[in-house]
Amino acid sequence: MSWNARALDVLAAGEPTPLIDFPVRAPGIRLLLKDESAQPTGSLRHRHARALFRQAIADGLVTEGTTVVEATGGNAAVAQAWFARRLGLPYIVVMPGRHSPARARAVEELGGECRFVTPPLAIYDAARGIEGHFLDQFGRAGEHDLAEELFGQARPDWVVTGAGTGATSATLGRWIRAHDLSCRVVVADPENSAYFPGWTLDTPDYATGMPSRVEGIGRPRIEPGFRPDLVDLVVPVPDAASVAAARHIREITGLPVGASSGTALWAALELAERMRARGESGTVVSLIGDAAPRHLATCHDDTWAAERGLDVAPYREKLSVQ
Ligand SMILES: Cc1ncc(COP(=O)(O)O)c(C=O)c1O
Numbered sequence: 001m002s003w004n005a006r007a008l009d010v011l012a013a014g015e016p017t018p019l020i021d022f023p024v025r026a027p028g029i030r031l032l033l034k035d036e037s038a039q040p041t042g043s044l045r046h047r048h049a050r051a052l053f054r055q056a057i058a059d060g061l062v063t064e065g066t067t068v069v070e071a072t073g074g075n076a077a078v079a080q081a082w083f084a085r086r087l088g089l090p091y092i093v094v095m096p097g098r099h100s101p102a103r104a105r106a107v108e109e110l111g112g113e114c115r116f117v118t119p120p121l122a123i124y125d126a127a128r129g130i131e132g133h134f135l136d137q138f139g140r141a142g143e144h145d146l147a148e149e150l151f152g153q154a155r156p157d158w159v160v161t162g163a164g165t166g167a168t169s170a171t172l173g174r175w176i177r178a179h180d181l182s183c184r185v186v187v188a189d190p191e192n193s194a195y196f197p198g199w200t201l202d203t204p205d206y207a208t209g210m211p212s213r214v215e216g217i218g219r220p221r222i223e224p225g226f227r228p229d230l231v232d233l234v235v236p237v238p239d240a241a242s243v244a245a246a247r248h249i250r251e252i253t254g255l256p257v258g259a260s261s262g263t264a265l266w267a268a269l270e271l272a273e274r275m276r277a278r279g280e281s282g283t284v285v286s287l288i289g290d291a292a293p294r295h296l297a298t299c300h301d302d303t304w305a306a307e308r309g310l311d312v313a314p315y316r317e318k319l320s321v322q
Pocket of ligand 1: 044045161162163164165166167168169216217260261264287288289290
């Protein structure tokens with residue numbers, strides 16, 4: 001078997017992630033959480049990584065022995081290092097900030113190398129300067145296999161996701177149109193992100209220039225992978241509401257999710273409330289992007305929230321009557 005054929009085997013779709021029934025006080029409305037923390041590397045970035053590797057191999061940009069490079073500080077590096085190890089490829093990630101053994105550990109344990117660069121925006125040029133193939137998860141954000149899997153498991157009327165690269169909402173929107181489904185795609189957007197104002201004002205080059213405080217979603221500009229025409233609704237979510245909703249998910253499921261899962265849940269609950277008020281019934285799916293013990297020291301921690309001026313209490317109160 002050739003290296004490419006073996007590689008495509010390694011990159012075949014994995015086990016479906018579960019759907020968790022989530023309590024919602026709205027008769028006739030079912031809320032399901034699609035739990036991407038069940039991926040082998042613990043996050044939705046697992047699907048992105050698989051899609052990026054498949055595309056790079058299909059385009060002849062990665063083959064046996066190619067060094068694979070990325071620029072990111074987040075979950076993408078762990079997912080990519082996991083696939084690189086299985087494909088027997090060297091992997092280098094450029095992360096923003098000062099050298100941190102704690103942040104490098106997960107990638108190094110998978111045989112990858114971390115290089116740290118300041119200022120944060122220099123990571124992209126640094127990655128381009130490394131000999132090898134720059135996966136470029138924002139520049140090449142391609143569709144992945146979430147929609148095919150999800151619509152094989154359920155027939156939701158609405159799916160709620162965050163947007164980082166934009167690939168997940170584009171994947172869902174394209175699948176729904178290609179298969180003529182009646183489901184609608186909602187993007188839940190945190191503070192400082194360009195997606196809500198850019199989509200609302202129909203301004204594809206909208207930029208806020210400010211980083212999102214919700215890891216993994218919300219961008220200072222509209223990224224090339226975001227397809228406003230494939231999104232039915234964008235809901236702005238206050239960061240304190242994202243934090244309160246992430247804690248709510250943990251209380252009910254036990255999963256220490258990141259704030260981005262809270263952003264999606266908050267928008268899903270607002271949607272359920274609107275459906276209830278209009279007398280509608282149906283199924284809403286909301287994404288859990290990841291879950292990890294490290295989130296216990298961030299969005300699940302009161303000191304962390306207070307240091308950022310996030311007043312979670314009013315949102316917690318609202319959730320307690322949901
Ligand atoms: C809840 C949630 N939705 C969506 C995403 C990713 O969105 P995209 O496919 O736009 O990068 C993430 C993070 O990876 C997430 O945590």
